Amino acid sequence: MPDAGAATRVLLDSAYLLHRRDYRETSLLLELFTLQHGRIGLIAKGARRGKAGLAPILQPFRPLLASWAGRGELATLTHAEAGGADIRLRHTALFCGFYLNELLVRLLPLHDPHPELVEVYRTALAGLAAGRDLEAVLRRFELALLECLGYGLQLTADAQTGDAIQPDRLYIYRIDTGPIIADSDDPVALHGATLLALRDGRFDTPELRTESKRLMRHVLAHYLEGRPLKSRELFRNST
Numbered sequence: 001m002p003d004a005g006a007a008t009r010v011l012l013d014s015a016y017l018l019h020r021r022d023y024r025e026t027s028l029l030l031e032l033f034t035l036q037h038g039r040i041g042l043i044a045k046g047a048r049r050g051k052a053g054l055a056p057i058l059q060p061f062r063p064l065l066a067s068w069a070g071r072g073e074l075a076t077l078t079h080a081e082a083g084g085a086d087i088r089l090r091h092t093a094l095f096c097g098f099y100l101n102e103l104l105v106r107l108l109p110l111h112d113p114h115p116e117l118v119e120v121y122r123t124a125l126a127g128l129a130a131g132r133d134l135e136a137v138l139r140r141f142e143l144a145l146l147e148c149l150g151y152g153l154q155l156t157a158d159a160q161t162g163d164a165i166q167p168d169r170l171y172i173y174r175i176d177t178g179p180i181i182a183d184s185d186d187p188v189a190l191h192g193a194t195l196l197a198l199r200d201g202r203f204d205t206p207e208l209r210t211e212s213k214r215l216m217r218h219v220l221a222h223y224l225e226g227r228p229l230k231s232r233e234l235f236r237n238s239t
Contacts, residue, residue, distance in 0.1 A: 007071055008068070008071065008075055010036075010068050010069070012066070012067055012079075013034045013035055013036050013037060013065070013066055014034065014036075014063065014083055015032040015035070015064045015065070015066040016032065016061065016118075016121065017030060017031075017033075017060050017061075017064065018031045018033050019101065019102075026046045026047070026048045026053075027043055027044060027045045027047055028043070028044040028047045028048060028055065028058065029041070029042075029043055029044075030042045030043070030058065030077065031105055032064075033101075033108070033121065034066065034113075034118075035115050036113055036115070037111060038109070038112040038113040038114060039104060039108045039112070040068075040075070040110065040111060041074050041110065042066075042076065042077045043074055043075075044058065044077040044080075054080050057080050057081065060097065060101060061086075061087045061088075061125055062082065062086050062087065063082065064081070064082065065081050065082075065083040066079070066080045067079040067080070073110070089125070092235075093128040093129065093131065093134060095231060096128050096137070097125060097128055099229065099232065100121065100125075100138075100141055102230060102231045103145060103220070104121070104145070106224055106227075106229075107145065107149060107223060108145075108149070114148045116144075116148065117144060117145065120140075120141060120144040120145075124138075124141040135203060135213065136201070136203045139198065139203060139212050139213070140201055142216045143216075146219065146220075146223075153173075153198065153219065154177075154178030155195045155196065155199040156195075156196075157178070157179075158171075158178075158179060158181060159174065159177040159179055159180050160180050161181075165179065165192040165195050165196055166192045167191065168192065168193070169181060169191070170184060170186065170189040170190065170191060171189060171190060171192055171195065172186060172188060173195075173215055173218065173219070175218075175219055179192075179195055188214075188218070190214065190215055193208065194207075194208050194211040194215065197212065198212055
């Protein structure tokens with residue numbers, strides 16, 4: 001966390017805009033995901049003023065180079081420019097991009113740098129833009145985000161016995177410990193093959209995809225403390 005009394009000045013850090021909202025008459029409040037400083041909050045003074053304002057540059061999914069200065073939690077954006085080619089997301093991919101951004105806003109602590117996660121995010125956006133398997137892109141990002149936060153899933157061994165996960169066995173995933181063998185009629189059980197597929201980043205069959213999605217929703221809901229995601233609601237309302 002930054003020292004509330006210390007002045008901060010950062011020049012041209014690589015960044016992505018996660019969220020923005022209007023502030024007063026001409027300014028914006030921003031949340032950026034930056035390479036060297038993690039998730040940060042900034043005020044962009046006068047960004048909405050006239051054609052020369054920064055608002056057209058400050059768009060989601062666009063690589064940026066950002067500079068800021070100030071004291072305490074909320075510094076002031078002093079400069080922003082394009083940091084690479086625009087990433088254009090359309091239709092379902094656009095909602096998936098909003099979902100990635102909301103996960104970062106909700107789960108990533110402020111001022112906690114994760115350069116490797118920035119690269120994972122960049123790769124995920126490229127996959128969404130290219131129209132690759134969207135479900136697979138989301139699952140890989142979710143797993144990487146949890147790993148960076150120290151909440152990585154245990155996907156290789158039974159949490160009670162230490163035995164290797166068996167593809168044909170049914171398991172329940174306990175967030176505090178990991179997978180344990182489930183009763184055959186347990187409605188939330190999933191196959192060991194799904195745990196191993198998540199470990200390997202494979203989503204070859206409809207069953208693997210369905211069970212992987214169900215597991216990740218369960219785990220993420222725990223860390224989101226049960227609060228719903230607005231991006232999911234936005235997607236449901238658009239269909």
